[in-house]
Amino acid sequence: MDSIIAVDLGGTNVRAALFPDGGVRAQRRVERPSHAAESVRECVEAIVGAVEEVADGADPSPKRIGMAVPGHIVGKVVHWAPNFGDPVDGEWRCWRDIPLGEMLESRLGLSIVMGNDANLAALGEYWYGAGKGRAAGLAMITLGTGIGTGIVLSPECVQGGLSRPTLLIGGNGGGAELGHLVIVRDGQTHPSATDGTVEAYCGTHGILVRARTLFPSSGPLFDLCKGDEDALSPKVLFDAAVTGDATAQEVWRETGGYLGVLFGNIINAFAPEVIAIGGQISKAWKYMEDGAMWEVKKTAIPSLVDDTRIVIAELQEDAGLLGALVLARESES
Template identity: 25%
Template sequence: MSTPAGLPPTLVGTGELFQLLRDGTPRTRGELAELSSLARSTITARVDAMLSSGLLEPVGEAASTGGRPPTRFALNRRDRVVLAIDLGASHASVAVSDLSGKVLDERTVASDIADGPLVVLDRAAAIGIELLAGLGREPADVAGVGIGVPGPVEHATGRPANPPIMPGWHDFDIPAHLGQQFGGPVLVDNDVNLMALGEFVTSWRSAPHLLLVKVATGIGAGIVTDGRLLRGALGSAGDLGHVQVAGAPADVVCRCGNTGCLEAVAAGPAIAAKLRAKGVDVESSQEIVDAVSSGDVAALQAVREAGRDLGSVLATCVNLLNPSVIVIGGKLSEAGEYLLAGVREVVYQRSLPLATHDLRIVGTSAGSHGGILGASAMVIDAVLAPDAVDQYVAARIA
């Protein structure tokens, strides 16, 4: 690891020490020395540097063991803010969070992803600037921007890769465009990946192997293993919607060009088409959920059958990945136990007993906020990583 310019050799490793304070638990210099096995003089120098740079703040005193009570220090979550953006096919959600991931303000507006990257991104950026101003902040206060988009992304570059429902977005340099207006890195990922990360950081840190499935207009999955997103070689891991369902009608053509895909038989449009054929007047996923809520028998049966189709694919995923928990999210998850019952019925029947021994299959807890929470967490993990902290301290104390 190279030494950041302007950081004295005695302070190299400040970022590693900072990781002991990321959990928000206030600690004294003495406690940090015990946890890190570093010399007290080294701890003092690095803590002072983090205080001077604004990363830490004093939060009271510990009980005295004789003499002056020692001061406790913790993450200064107000030092900088994070801009989180969740783009869907027909909406844009923009939020500002602090460095602990707490959302300070948020707004969701109608936004057609087919309007193209310039229109959609500028719309989101304008909302972000308004939210920042309302919080007394400026774009320069932004530690980083996290953005989720409804299509495949090459995470290393932040460029969408042939996204099927995002005309004009292929290979567009999202980080360069948003980086002109905000400070810090701009990180881009698939929206379902960020939903998975959002579920993990808010509800499932005790279950480090998580599979989130979004069931809405399309079907996709996000995989968290050992607490980290699994993106695959080119960012397409979790493309569950285009796995063929055993026994699916051969004439059911998916938008990808293949037949019998899970998305073509169990996503919102497929369920709506089946219901219309039975005389139920529904078009959108929301209307399907409304029909289920009103007790429409055909809708109840169709949603449960979609759950079974989803479960037939997830049974293979369970055998392959052995997740601790499967979270079902997306608009159709609002159909509640009817969708979950179908999933559970098949997964528990067809997966290996060892793989399902402690498996939980549950509905989303983060709901529609999952993408925003995941985008914020992605940025926080990047800007509070050891090397990033070293560079930040070097720049602030220079």
Template identity: 30%
Template structure:
């Protein structure tokens, strides 16, 4: 977007006239995509551009089929009403989530509206990649049949509980489905066609992104998102931007060792946070066989009903949860920590333990403004995050061919 070839931010030179137009188009489109229908008057104020510029930008975006303009419904006030600008959901992406117990495909319109979705439940455990790709391909074909004429495909995004190489969507390691170096990005590109990009990302990263852009953490520039399913995933927003690390593998907070004397972890280390606060740890402490979020919820229910074994299990896991949260608060000084997936239930049941351990181990300055929260987007967060990365190239440059 900038004239300079240097990747270092401070060395970027000013953009050309054409780049400025694209920047402004992107800013306006992103605004209505994230915040919904907005009057031209509000856009003028909030984007800091004058009325005639806003008029020219909306004309360009309408011509590109990306927004609609209409008269406001509420005409109560006197004077000429300001046109309302809406994102055009005919511009759509496909979003996929590959989770421990289900595979989901959805068609999502600009503005973040889920237009169509197909869920495929599955048993936990090893999962040959073909058993993921075939149902996703079926779902795409089924959804394609009901796409209205004139709709425009922008690209696709997929969330997977895995370490994903950013550049090409190679799944380096997805221990809970048994994948190693699986070229998911390449395989999905074959299903969806080569014309538009397919972006694969870690599920917790995408949940963090979704809660940051349109969920519990809007306006919150420093966020730690924690997701529990078969393991513990982390998604970090630092200084308003996703923190992904060199290759895209950052945020593996589940493999922070918190208890060197603890149990062996699947990764080869001992006492990883995941081994102390994961579903398996809770269910083992509560003397339950099996796995899954329903069983976690059953332990929480039992504790609420006075079951002493369940209460002890919750307290123990809650204390370890607090240990890791305190470490991350000292490292990231976040404004918010969000507990999602099965950690949502665990956190709600053990909030006192978590807060108490955070108060003991967290440095006062690091923890003083941190809010502990549950997700606002619920189980759709990963899907919406996957849609967000698929829309990203368009939002960066709405005149993309």
């Protein structure tokens, strides 16, 4: 089995890691700015630089790259990536139909396989995190600026047969975007998502909108923001909740409630053994859990809910890299 380079491309940084033959412990890691919101050319240069640095002097030299990329990914093409873009005629336009894989292959001389970052995070978490490589299905929810989701179906999850645990990606490769499920008709608005979606309520934007409506005139949250509601951030809300601030804790409890509706629907649709919660905002799970579990029990079918564990993801930062590694290795077989 050849050495493999795994790449996790984000809007801020690109990370690359070298994995030796058959191993899951990175031999070498590199992280550098991705320039993904500046131009395709600069982003490609950043990826090439990270891969060349991590591959330098490797023995045996890697032959294949697995890469996690945000957006709608099919084969080697990024059909849509709303947070990546180029300035065109003075306007910023998001990536559409960018042959990123082919561009990198021509520069690096290595074979590349690509997948959606949230899907590959779920794949990594299934094999090397909370799924332990044997769970009867896993859903991964990544909480951050947006809501990333991925579904891994094990052979037990289907009738008709699967030979191994498999990512659900939909007929055109862009499915399983559960963060875009509408949970409140004509609900809370969002600048880049449909109104009333999970992302509109549980992504950073939605959380801060509700926090501003409840902004107190005194107390720990007020003090942390120095009285300026524009200073609100998920970290500030978390820090305030830790001190016992009632407003911050209410915002997190309410956020948990909306997540619980999503979790209940996931249980009803897929009945996974594990729902794993990752991303920076998952650090506030302690303050979201009661609200979430209340809604899960209201939403999910009783005979299904008891068979699902809702847990914090074990891999966090490395889930995407390890998912990209699995994708590359599976493409060899």
